[in-house]
Amino acid sequence: MTRAPVLVPDPLLRLRPLVEPELKAAVGRLHPTLARMGGYAFGWCAADGTSASAPGGKNVRSALALLAAEAAGGTARVAVPAAVAVELVHGFSLVHDDIMDGDELRRGRPTLWKAFGSGPAVLAGDAMLALALSTVARTGLDTACTELADSLGALMRGQADDLAFESRPFTGPEAVTVDEYLAMARDKTGALLGAGAAMGAAFAGAGSDTVAAYRRFGGELGLAFQAVDDVLGIWGDPRRTGKPAGSDLARGKKTLPLLSALATATPASARLARLLERPLTGDELHIAAALVEEAGGRRHAQDHARTHHRRALHAMKSAAFRPGPAADLTALATCLLRRTA
């Protein structure tokens, strides 16, 4: 599958040159095998180490860290260690998540475990995590270390919840509720975006109340981001998302559109619940997606995304955000709400 180029908003393009060389240099200092795997995961080289690159990620978390530093009164440059660390943690989480889910495609090409094997991929993910921690620890900024460590605890908690949801039924008293889903997404996705923003503010010299305001901002944005991700997981164009169409539905993943649809007492939700009693075939995937839509699941998820986007912008109303640089954060937040990749 050829992946369409990932369109990135202006603030991300402006900041990328600050982060990418540092990230490359850090990954390059790993054991040569792990460095090559890291280079592949970030899209800088092919599996054989040649320099044929692929569209990497959107670098949302690093941009958030740098823009937060600017909005909190510092320069983007001071927050580069935070930016590098959040991209490394994000990379680690995707590598391990793909192994856990058995996903074969990521960012438009074979996942790391598919290209190198599960054992080496586990190790490469671990190496990215270790590198993230040492990158921040070396700055000696305790607040940033604490923010990162706390977000990792949340990340693992969220992933454990998500895993536990897999063995819960779609309907009945044991079914996963939308509130449970939101708590899981706050941990799994919101915490790292929150840590990125909070660390950015901390590197700019902000005090604990300000750092907390940035953490809230990033956390709310993360919830909006995950809701959009869930919508794209069902209805996104694989050439833009880099992931196969309908893979979440095929795996029976308890995503926000699906849970919201099942929570409605409508004929469409009843048909959907019956359909989900057995693994879905190719044709049934389309039927299930249509039923989720008919029961209002897509609209609900989009409403959630808008609500958390609004809350994120509300968190920015505090004096801790300088109006000029905060405009870039607003632009980024709005781009993330409207994204198609």
Ligand SMILES: CC(C)=CCC/C(C)=C/CC/C(C)=C/COP(=O)(O)OP(=O)(O)O
């Ligand atoms: C502990 C553990 C294994 C946790 C896994 C947590 C996990 C996979 C969370 C998913 C978060 C998410 C929306 C990823 C897509 O990010 P993106 O659209 O920014 O991806 P990109 O970098 O490819 O653009």
